[in-house]
Amino acid sequence: MKFAYRFSNLLGTVYRCGNLNFTCDGNSVISPVGNRVTVFDLKNNKSNTLPLATRYNVRCVGLSPDGRLAIIVDEGGDALLVSLVCRSVLHHFHFKGSVHSVSFSPDGRKFVVTKGNIAQMYHAPGRKREFNAFVLDKTYFGPYDETTCIDWTDDSRCFAVGSKDMSTWVFGAERWDNLVYYALGGHKDVIVACFFESSSLDLYTLSQDGALCVWRCDTPPEGLRLKAPAGWKAELLQGARDEDEEEAEEENAVRAKAAPAAAEQQGKVKYSRLAKYFFNKEGDFNNLTAAAFHKKTHLLVTGFASGIFHLHELPEFNLIHSLSISDQRIASIALNGSGDWIAFGCSGLGQLLVWEWQSESYVLKQQGHFNSMVSLAYSPDGQYIVTGSDDGKVKVWNTLSGFCFVTFTEHSSGVTGVTFTATGYVIVTSSMDGTVRAFDLHRYRNFRTFTSPRPTQFSCVAVDCSGEVVSAGAQDSFEVFIWSMQTGRLLDVLSGHEGPVSSLCFNPVRSVLASASWDRTVRLWDMADSWRTTETLGLTSDALAVTFRPDGAELAVATLNSQITFWDPENAVQTGSIEGRHDLKTGRKELDKVTAKHSAKGKAFTTLCYSADGQSVLAGGMSKFVCIYHVKEQILRKKFEISCNLSLDAMEEFLNRRKMTEFGNLALIEQDAGVDGAVIPLPGVKKGDMSSRHFKPEIRVTSLRFSPTGHCWAATTTEGLLVYSLDTQMLFDPFELDTGVTPVRIRAALRQQDYTRAILMAFRLNERKLLQEVLESVPWDEVEVVSSSLPELYVEKVLEFLASSFEVSRHLEFYLIWTQKLLLVHGQKLKSRVGKVLPAVQFLQKSIQRHLDDVSKLCDWNCYNIQYALAVSKQRGLKRPSEPLGSDEEADASDDTLHLLGAGQGDGDGQLV
Known part of the structure; x- marks a missing residue:
C-alpha cells in the first residue's frame, strides 16, 4: 500500500476570522479558515480548501479584479501571493508588521495595504515572471491611529482609508495637483468602512456607533490634474523644449505668482457633508461591526x-x-x-x-462545531463522515461536496463517541449526558435512546457487525452496558474493570467485544456466550485506545506510556510493540518552562486506526504529528504534520527565553488577545477589561479513521476535520516492469487486437492515460472474454482503476459492463483474498452509488415532467377536434408545458434523457 497521502480538504470548519470575498463570476465564496483558505463553489455545491497554509491565522485576503491572484496575509504580517488558477503559491513576502486590510485597484495594476497608521501602495504583480513580485510605490501618512479599511474609486485614481482616530483620509494614487490628501471628520467612533460612489469621488463613511456620513465632492474624477514635475525631472523636460515654449511657461509662472492666494485655492478638491444618518436611533442595536x-x-x-x-x-x-x-x-x-x-x-x-436578499432565501448555510471535535467515523461506503463534538452536536458531512447536510442536536452534553452500523444508514452516538442515541439517515430523526439504570457518563460506544448489539463504556461506574438495537432494552451490564472504560471495539468477524480501561487491562467479552469474559490482556500502563484489524485476527492497543502493543485475540499473546515517544514529538506550550523534548514524557497516542488492508496502523494524540507504522516490521513508514499554525498552542519546540522576565512570562500579559485567541466570558462580570479571558487552543488529534476504500483518511483536530487522500495524478508507480514494456508495444498489441496482452503490459507500466486508452479500445461484446483471461493478480488492479474512473469518466455503461463481467467471472476466486480486495470493492461501490443518486434524481425529474405533459395533452384530447383553442388558460397551460420540458434537467440540448 502506497502512502503518497496529501492534504485534500478541510471539513468541520467554514469560517474563523478575516474578510470574505466573492470570485469575479460571483459563483464562489473565498473564506479564511484558520491558517487556510477554503473556496465554496455555490453553483456546483462543492467546497475545496487550497493546498497551502500560513504560519498564523489568516487576517485578510485581497482578490485581484480578474480573479486569478489572491494576496493572503496572516496575523504575523507574512503574505502569500497565490494563483487561484493553478492553486499554488507564487511568492512569499513579509510586511514587517500587522496588516489590517489589503485591496487591489480596479484596474489591477496596484494594491494598497493598511499597516499601523500608514497605508502603503505596491505595484501589483503582472503575468510576467518577476524577481520581486511586490514593489513598494508610495507610503501614505496621515492617520494618528491604526487604519481599518480601504476603498478605491472606479477609475483607480484615488483611494480612501478609514482609521481608529475617527477620521477618513482620501489619497491620490497619482501625483495630482489639486488633490494630495483630504481628511474627513464628523464621526465619534472608529471608522468601520468607507465607500466611494460609482464613477465619482463622493464618499460614504460608517463608524462603529452606527453613524453614516454622506460626503459630496465638488470635483469629478476627470477634473483631477496631474502635478507638473519638479527637480531634475523638470530640468530634463525643459532642456528638450524649444525656447518659445520656455518663454510662454515663464509668463504663465509670473501670472500665477501675481494671482491672489484665494484664486489658487479655487482649483483644490473640496468635500462637504450632505447628510448624516444613524442606524440605532431607537437604541435597539449595538455596535456596527461590518459593512x-x-x-x-x-x-x-x-x-x-x-x-x-x-x-x-x-x-x-x-x-x-x-x-x-x-x-x-x-x-x-x-x-x-x-x-x-x-x-x-x-x-x-x-x-x-x-443570503439572496431579493427572494429572502439561503444559498448556503453552514456552521462548524462550536467546540473541538472529539470523534469521527466513516460510513461503510466512504461517502459520509459523522463527527461528534463537545458542543453536543452530531454532524454528517458529505466527502464529495465537503458540506454538512444534517445536524443532530438531541444530546444535552458533549458527544464522546460516534459510529456507523454496517448498513450505513444508522448512526450511534454516546454522550456525557448519560444517553446513547441512534439516528436514522433516511428520516433524519433520533429513533432510539439507550439509558442506564442509574445516571452515568458514557465515554465510548461500539456496534457489532450485525448492527443489533450496541455497547457503551462508562467513565464513572467502570462498567460496559449492552443494549438491543431492535427493542432498545438493556441486555446486560458487564462488570470487571477497576477504572474508567476508555475505548470499545467489536471484532469485525466474530461477536467479540474488546474494552480498554485505565486499570491497565483490555478485556475480551464473548457476546454469543452470555457475555462472559474470555480473556484479560495485562498491560504495562493505562489503556487509551483499542482497535481490531479489519479481518479480526489482530488487536492494537495504545497505552499511556506512548507504546502501541499488538495482540493475538485468539491466544491472548502479545505479538509486537512499538515505542512511539520519539515519533510523537509534542510541542511546548507558551507557559511551559521546559522544552518540547522534556514535555513529551507525559504524552501518548490517544487514537488508533488500522489501514484498509490491515498492514499498517495510524496513530495520533496530543501532538501535531500523525504517524503511520508498519505492523509486521514495527517501523515508522511516514509522519504527517497536520498543522503549522503558530496561533495554536503547543506548536513551538524550544523555550523562548526572550519572553521570560523577572516578573514572569510575557505570554501571561494579554496584549491584543481579542484578535489572536478565543474569548471566554467570565461569570459575574458584565463589562470592563476583566470581563473576558483569552486562550490559545492547544493542537491535538482526537480521532483518526481510515476510509473503507483505503484511498483517504480523516482526522479530527483543533484545526477541524482534515482529510488526506492519495495523490495519484503525478505518481509513477510501475508494477513488475521490464525493458520489454513500452507504450509503443502496448499500442502495437492493440492494433493486433491482442487485448489481454495490451492490458497486462499497460498495468505493468501503470500510466493512467494509457490504461484508459487500452481499456476503452476493447469492444464491449468482447469484455467478457478479455476479463475471463485476466490473471487473478490483475483483477484487483482493474477494479481499482474502474472505481477511480467512475468519478471522472462519462462512459458509465461501458465501465459497468467491465465491472459486472469481472465480478461474475472472478467472484469465487476473490473470496479467498477478501481482506485485500475489500477496499477496492468498497471504493467501487462508493463511485457507483454516487452516480446512482445523481441519475435517479434526474430520472425522477424527467418522469414527473413527462407525466405532467401527458396529463395536459390528455385534457386537450378530451375536447372535440373541431373545437379551437380559444381560451387563454389553455394556451398558457401549453406554454407552461413546453417551458417546463425545455428547462428540465436534460442532456444539454433541452431534450429529456
Whole structure:
C-alpha cells in the first residue's frame, strides 16, 4: 500500500476570522479558515480548501479584479501571493508588521495595504515572471491611529482609508495637483468602512456607533490634474523644449505668482457633508461591526454585534429590510458582482451564510462545531463522515461536496463517541449526558435512546457487525452496558474493570467485544456466550485506545506510556510493540518552562486506526504529528504534520527565553488577545477589561479513521476535520516492469487486437492515460472474454482503476459492463483474498452509488415532467377536434408545458434523457 497521502480538504470548519470575498463570476465564496483558505463553489455545491497554509491565522485576503491572484496575509504580517488558477503559491513576502486590510485597484495594476497608521501602495504583480513580485510605490501618512479599511474609486485614481482616530483620509494614487490628501471628520467612533460612489469621488463613511456620513465632492474624477514635475525631472523636460515654449511657461509662472492666494485655492478638491444618518436611533442595536456596498445598485449592507443586518438604498437611506441571522457578532460581509447574494461570516459561531436578499432565501448555510471535535467515523461506503463534538452536536458531512447536510442536536452534553452500523444508514452516538442515541439517515430523526439504570457518563460506544448489539463504556461506574438495537432494552451490564472504560471495539468477524480501561487491562467479552469474559490482556500502563484489524485476527492497543502493543485475540499473546515517544514529538506550550523534548514524557497516542488492508496502523494524540507504522516490521513508514499554525498552542519546540522576565512570562500579559485567541466570558462580570479571558487552543488529534476504500483518511483536530487522500495524478508507480514494456508495444498489441496482452503490459507500466486508452479500445461484446483471461493478480488492479474512473469518466455503461463481467467471472476466486480486495470493492461501490443518486434524481425529474405533459395533452384530447383553442388558460397551460420540458434537467440540448 502506497502512502503518497496529501492534504485534500478541510471539513468541520467554514469560517474563523478575516474578510470574505466573492470570485469575479460571483459563483464562489473565498473564506479564511484558520491558517487556510477554503473556496465554496455555490453553483456546483462543492467546497475545496487550497493546498497551502500560513504560519498564523489568516487576517485578510485581497482578490485581484480578474480573479486569478489572491494576496493572503496572516496575523504575523507574512503574505502569500497565490494563483487561484493553478492553486499554488507564487511568492512569499513579509510586511514587517500587522496588516489590517489589503485591496487591489480596479484596474489591477496596484494594491494598497493598511499597516499601523500608514497605508502603503505596491505595484501589483503582472503575468510576467518577476524577481520581486511586490514593489513598494508610495507610503501614505496621515492617520494618528491604526487604519481599518480601504476603498478605491472606479477609475483607480484615488483611494480612501478609514482609521481608529475617527477620521477618513482620501489619497491620490497619482501625483495630482489639486488633490494630495483630504481628511474627513464628523464621526465619534472608529471608522468601520468607507465607500466611494460609482464613477465619482463622493464618499460614504460608517463608524462603529452606527453613524453614516454622506460626503459630496465638488470635483469629478476627470477634473483631477496631474502635478507638473519638479527637480531634475523638470530640468530634463525643459532642456528638450524649444525656447518659445520656455518663454510662454515663464509668463504663465509670473501670472500665477501675481494671482491672489484665494484664486489658487479655487482649483483644490473640496468635500462637504450632505447628510448624516444613524442606524440605532431607537437604541435597539449595538455596535456596527461590518459593512459592504454595491456601487451599481447602491445597496448598503451593514452588520451589527447583535447578529442583525440591515439593507439600505443610498443615498436616500431607504430601509429595504432588516433581519437577524444569529445572536453573535457579524465579522465580515461581502457582495457578489451582481449584488444578488450577500455573504456573512460570524467568527463566534464559526458560521458562513450566503443570503439572496431579493427572494429572502439561503444559498448556503453552514456552521462548524462550536467546540473541538472529539470523534469521527466513516460510513461503510466512504461517502459520509459523522463527527461528534463537545458542543453536543452530531454532524454528517458529505466527502464529495465537503458540506454538512444534517445536524443532530438531541444530546444535552458533549458527544464522546460516534459510529456507523454496517448498513450505513444508522448512526450511534454516546454522550456525557448519560444517553446513547441512534439516528436514522433516511428520516433524519433520533429513533432510539439507550439509558442506564442509574445516571452515568458514557465515554465510548461500539456496534457489532450485525448492527443489533450496541455497547457503551462508562467513565464513572467502570462498567460496559449492552443494549438491543431492535427493542432498545438493556441486555446486560458487564462488570470487571477497576477504572474508567476508555475505548470499545467489536471484532469485525466474530461477536467479540474488546474494552480498554485505565486499570491497565483490555478485556475480551464473548457476546454469543452470555457475555462472559474470555480473556484479560495485562498491560504495562493505562489503556487509551483499542482497535481490531479489519479481518479480526489482530488487536492494537495504545497505552499511556506512548507504546502501541499488538495482540493475538485468539491466544491472548502479545505479538509486537512499538515505542512511539520519539515519533510523537509534542510541542511546548507558551507557559511551559521546559522544552518540547522534556514535555513529551507525559504524552501518548490517544487514537488508533488500522489501514484498509490491515498492514499498517495510524496513530495520533496530543501532538501535531500523525504517524503511520508498519505492523509486521514495527517501523515508522511516514509522519504527517497536520498543522503549522503558530496561533495554536503547543506548536513551538524550544523555550523562548526572550519572553521570560523577572516578573514572569510575557505570554501571561494579554496584549491584543481579542484578535489572536478565543474569548471566554467570565461569570459575574458584565463589562470592563476583566470581563473576558483569552486562550490559545492547544493542537491535538482526537480521532483518526481510515476510509473503507483505503484511498483517504480523516482526522479530527483543533484545526477541524482534515482529510488526506492519495495523490495519484503525478505518481509513477510501475508494477513488475521490464525493458520489454513500452507504450509503443502496448499500442502495437492493440492494433493486433491482442487485448489481454495490451492490458497486462499497460498495468505493468501503470500510466493512467494509457490504461484508459487500452481499456476503452476493447469492444464491449468482447469484455467478457478479455476479463475471463485476466490473471487473478490483475483483477484487483482493474477494479481499482474502474472505481477511480467512475468519478471522472462519462462512459458509465461501458465501465459497468467491465465491472459486472469481472465480478461474475472472478467472484469465487476473490473470496479467498477478501481482506485485500475489500477496499477496492468498497471504493467501487462508493463511485457507483454516487452516480446512482445523481441519475435517479434526474430520472425522477424527467418522469414527473413527462407525466405532467401527458396529463395536459390528455385534457386537450378530451375536447372535440373541431373545437379551437380559444381560451387563454389553455394556451398558457401549453406554454407552461413546453417551458417546463425545455428547462428540465436534460442532456444539454433541452431534450429529456
